[in-house]
Amino acid sequence: GQQLNQSPQSMFIQEGEDVSMNCTSSSIFNTWLWYKQEPGEGPVLLIALYKAGELTSNGRLTAQFGITRKDSFLNISASIPSDVGIYFCAGQEDTNAGKSTFGDGTTLTVKP
Amino acid sequence: SAVISQKPSRDICQRGTSLTIQCQVDSQVTMMFWYRQQPGQSLTLIATANQGSEATYESGFVIDKFPISRPNLTFSTLTVSNMSPEDSSIYLCSARGADGSYNEQFFGPGTRLTVL
Numbered sequence: 475g476q477q478l479n480q481s482p483q484s485m486f487i488q489e490g491e492d493v494s495m496n497c498t499s500s501s502i503f504n505t506w507l508w509y510k511q512e513p514g515e516g517p518v519l520l521i522a523l524y525k526a527g528e529l530t531s532n533g534r535l536t537a538q539f540g541i542t543r544k545d546s547f548l549n550i551s552a553s554i555p556s557d558v559g560i561y562f563c564a565g566q567e568d569t570n571a572g573k574s575t576f577g578d579g580t581t582l583t584v585k586p
Numbered sequence: 587s588a589v590i591s592q593k594p595s596r597d598i599c600q601r602g603t604s605l606t607i608q609c610q611v612d613s614q615v616t617m618m619f620w621y622r623q624q625p626g627q628s629l630t631l632i633a634t635a636n637q638g639s640e641a642t643y644e645s646g647f648v649i650d651k652f653p654i655s656r657p658n659l660t661f662s663t664l665t666v667s668n669m670s671p672e673d674s675s676i677y678l679c680s681a682r683g684a685d686g687s688y689n690e691q692f693f694g695p696g697t698r699l700t701v702l
Contacts, residue, residue, distance in 0.1 A: 505689040516590075516678050516693035517629070524689065562628065566689055572617055572682065574691055578628045 480563055480577030487553055488585050495561060495580040496547040503565030506546040507574065508537050512559045520561075521548070553584050588613055588684035590694035592677075598700045599669055606665045607697045609679030614659035616683025620652070623676045623696070632677075635662040669701045 480497045487493060497506070505524055509517035521532050523539035523546060530537055536549045546565075550557055563577040589612040599605050609618065618635040633641040633654055641654035656662040666673050679694040 507689075507691060509693075514696075514698075516695045519587075519690060519692060522690050560626075564691070566691075572688075573619075573631060573634070576629045581626075 478563060478565055478575055478577040480580055482580060483578065484581040484583070486583045486585065489553060489555060491553055493550040493553055493557070493582060494547060495563075496545060497563035497565070497577045498545040499565055499575075500544070501565075501567070502543040503567055503575075504543070505566040506537070506539050507564040507566070508535075508546070508548045509562045509564065510559045511562065511579075517562055550582075553582075555584050555586050558582055558584050587687075587690070588615055588681050588692045590679055590681055590692055592679050592694040592697050594697060595695065596698040596700075598702065600702055601670055603669055604665055604667045605669065605699060606663050607677055607679070609662045609664070609694055611660045611681050611684070613684045615681040616659075616688065617681065618656055618662045619680040619682075619691075620654060620662070620664045621678040621680060621693075623678060625676070629678065632664070635664075666699065669699075671701045674699055674701045 478497050478499050508520045511517040521537040526543045527541050528539040534551045560579045560581050562579045564574040566574050591610045593608045620632040621629040623629050631644050632647045633643040635641050635654050635656040637656045653665045676696045678696045682691045
C-alpha cells in the first residue's frame, strides 16, 4: 500500500522557536491533511490542503501542498507549551476507496 | 465539521470476552472508518464501515474478529471479539463527508481497551 515518510520523528524545542515538519510520498495525493493528537484524545484536524502549491494558514500554523503532489510541510511559528503533542500528516487519493494514508507522526516537545 | 463521540471511553476486559464500541456522529456523513492505534504509534485502518452492507476490511483484519455494523449515516459499532492481550490498544472511529466536505476526515476521542 501507500507509504508516507514523516520527519522528523521527534523535536525538542524552546518556547518561541519556529517548527517545521514534512511528509513525502512515492505516490501522488489529491488531498493532504495535518492533525494534532494530545494524550488521551483523538487526532484533531488542523489544516486541509486540496491543490498543488496551496499554502494555507490556521493561526500560527502554516501548511503547504507540494507542487509535485508528493509532499507537504507544516510550520508552527513562535511555539508555545500547548503546542506539545503528536502531529500526523495524511494523504488521500481520489481512488483507493477514499482511504487516507497516515504518516508515523512527529512528537513535539516545547520547553518553557 | 463533524463531532464524533465514542462509548465507552475506556474498558478493562478479560481474555476471551467481547467488547462493542459505539460511534455516534452529530451529522450525516458519507464514510465511516475504524482505526487502531498503539500508544505512540500511527493509525492503522481496520475497516471502512459501509451503510447497509458489509464492512470493507484491510489486510490482516477479518470480520469474525472485528464485526462492524453501520445501520445509518450517523452511527456505527465495532466489536472486538474473543479478546486477547494483543488486542489492547486505542480504537478510533472516524468519519468523512459531513456537510459536503468530502475530503475532511474527523476522529472521535478513542476507546482505550486493556485486555487482561
